[in-house]
Amino acid sequence: MESKADIPIGKWIKCPKCKEILYKEDVKEKFSICPKCNYYFRLSSRRRIDQIVDEDTFEEFNLNIESNDPLNMPEYISKIQGLRQKTGLKEAVKCGIGKIEGQEAVVCAMDSNFFMGSMGYVVGEYITYSIEMAIKKKLPIVIFTVSGGARMQEGIVSLMQMAKTSSAVAKLNEAGVLYISVLTDPTYGGVTASFATLADVVIAEPGAMIGFAGKRVIEQTINENLPEDFQSAEFLFKHGFVDKIVKRQDLKHTISDIIRLSKGAYHG
Amino acid sequence: MDKITAWDKVQIARDKDRPTALDYIENIFDEFMELHGDRDYMEDGAIVCGVASLNGINYTIIAEQKGRDTKENIKRNFGMPNPESYKKAIRFMKQSEKFKRPIITFIDTKGAYPGIGAEERGQGQAIAKAIETMSCVKVPTISYVIGEGSSGGALAVGVADSVVMLENAIYSILSPEGYASILWKDSSRKEEAADKMRLTAKDLLELDVIDKILLEPEGNAKYDINRMSEIIKEDIINTTNILMKKDVVSLLANRYKKYRNMGGNTKC
Numbered sequence: 273m274e275s276k277a278d279i280p281i282g283k284w285i286k287c288p289k290c291k292e293i294l295y296k297e298d299v300k301e302k303f304s305i306c307p308k309c310n311y312y313f314r315l316s317s318r319r320r321i322d323q324i325v326d327e328d329t330f331e332e333f334n335l336n337i338e339s340n341d342p343l344n345m346p347e348y349i350s351k352i353q354g355l356r357q358k359t360g361l362k363e364a365v366k367c368g369i370g371k372i373e374g375q376e377a378v379v380c381a382m383d384s385n386f387f388m389g390s391m392g393y394v395v396g397e398y399i400t401y402s403i404e405m406a407i408k409k410k411l412p413i414v415i416f417t418v419s420g421g422a423r424m425q426e427g428i429v430s431l432m433q434m435a436k437t438s439s440a441v442a443k444l445n446e447a448g449v450l451y452i453s454v455l456t457d458p459t460y461g462g463v464t465a466s467f468a469t470l471a472d473v474v475i476a477e478p479g480a481m482i483g484f485a486g487k488r489v490i491e492q493t494i495n496e497n498l499p500e501d502f503q504s505a506e507f508l509f510k511h512g513f514v515d516k517i518v519k520r521q522d523l524k525h526t527i528s529d530i531i532r533l534s535k536g537a538y539h540g
Numbered sequence: 541m542d543k544i545t546a547w548d549k550v551q552i553a554r555d556k557d558r559p560t561a562l563d564y565i566e567n568i569f570d571e572f573m574e575l576h577g578d579r580d581y582m583e584d585g586a587i588v589c590g591v592a593s594l595n596g597i598n599y600t601i602i603a604e605q606k607g608r609d610t611k612e613n614i615k616r617n618f619g620m621p622n623p624e625s626y627k628k629a630i631r632f633m634k635q636s637e638k639f640k641r642p643i644i645t646f647i648d649t650k651g652a653y654p655g656i657g658a659e660e661r662g663q664g665q666a667i668a669k670a671i672e673t674m675s676c677v678k679v680p681t682i683s684y685v686i687g688e689g690s691s692g693g694a695l696a697v698g699v700a701d702s703v704v705m706l707e708n709a710i711y712s713i714l715s716p717e718g719y720a721s722i723l724w725k726d727s728s729r730k731e732e733a734a735d736k737m738r739l740t741a742k743d744l745l746e747l748d749v750i751d752k753i754l755l756e757p758e759g760n761a762k763y764d765i766n767r768m769s770e771i772i773k774e775d776i777i778n779t780t781n782i783l784m785k786k787d788v789v790s791l792l793a794n795r796y797k798k799y800r801n802m803g804g805n806t807k808c
Contacts, residue, residue, distance in 0.1 A: 340803065393803030424719060432695075432803060464668070484663040503659060
């Protein structure tokens with residue numbers, strides 16, 4: 273499978289959009305945005321956290337949990353092991369507590385390099401645990417999504433993670449804790465249809481593809497061509513599902529502003 | 541019963557002569573009145589909502605409804621809800637809270653409708669909101685998976701205190717055809733997928749995704765709708781009796797705990 277993410281292969285990287293060969297360090301310095309065509313390279317969870325969280329303030333949660341392989345697929349478990357070696361990631365999300373321009377927050381970043389950011393038991397558990405930590409510590413929570421949806425290899429157990437994470441968001445609302453969701457390319461299926469779209473403030477990166485059903489499924493069902501901007505961040509914004517489209521280089525500051533401006537003073 | 545394969549069950553669950561939600565509702569309840577509309581955009585017929593009475597107790601009904609003939613299938617969009625169906629369901633969940641009516645849902649869908657309009661009007665967000673709302677609605681909730689329970693479109697009205705499956709119903713992350721297509725790039729391997737996915741009532745009980753299985757009459761439900769209705773009716777009466785005795789705090793705590801543990805103690 274070809275990965276569009278920022279996995280380094282030598283010192284050069286090819287822009288998937290304009291095909292320009294770019295010097296990797298240049299791209300990295302420019303927030304992993306193509307200097308030629310403005311294409312947003314997919315960020316690894318590690319780099320996302322580096323861009324958002326103040327230096328040396330991130331403390332990662334480590335839950336030491338594994339999928340129980342509910343569908344009994346040995347090839348799934350070996351693929352997990354292989355991906356861990358290849359990417360250095362434990363799973364498709366990295367979560368912890370850090371500071372954003374000095375303000376403490378729980379931060380979760382999904383990672384497209386691990387099963388296309390799909391949500392199985394481990395991802396569902398990390399997201400839910402992070403939400404519960406935000407409630408417990410009364411800290412705002414920021415979740416960066418990139419996901420193909422619920423993870424097929426865990427079947428119904430993955431579907432149930434939608435119920436688990438959404439139940440936790442309901443508790444977040446009762447507790448009056450701020451939740452900011454940042455939808456990045458791509459965010460689909462069971463992640464769109466659960467915690468990703470339940471935030472108080474929903475941000476999207478420019479040009480990100482976001483939807484419930486995949487384009488191919490829709491085309492096959494309705495037998496007609498889709499509008500050009502269909503399921504883009506701009507399309508969702510136009511239809512009222514996104515608060516703000518924010519450029520990657522402005523994300524940290526915007527998130528910090530939202531955290532600062534959300535808290536009310538009325539205690540009646 | 542064990543001679544029946546998972547794929548056989550898929551076909552029984554999809555049989556056009558299998559009783560639909562309205563067949564059961566009309567048989568089970570002393571009175572039923574359908575009420576319409578999401579109060580925002582339109583009436584969508586794929587989910588039937590209304591009020592019903594049984595043995596002097598009033599209930600809210602939220603039911604995914606497939607058509608019993610071509611005309612009704614068009615009216616019901618073949619049981620595939622648009623966002624307005626989920627918004628209508630949410631409206632009735634909140635109304636149940638106001639009047640303290642327990643909620644009964646019936647699940648029977650190929651999935652949420654994958655269309656341009658559905659995406660424009662926030663299919664993913666509508667499902668997420670329904671899941672979130674149902675996870676914390678302050679009345680007892682019972683869900684019956686009567687036919688096909690496919691993907692987030694089913695789960696949206698299936699986060700309940702008691703989740704019950706009929707013996708030959710199926711419940712899965714998506715259709716076996718879709719699963720085979722995504723995992724093996726070959727939708728013709730649907731029978732193998734059905735077998736692998738653990739979508740039968742027995743599998744889901746083992747996985748702790750459902751709470752109970754109701755056995756079907758000789759053959760299957762379609763051969764004796766009256767008997768099947770009696771069996772469901774008895775379960776509604778008994779389960780309501782149990783759930784009505786719980787105070788709202790422990791009701792919600794138990795529901796949260798049940799979904800919180802999804803995937804964590806999976807038996808394989």
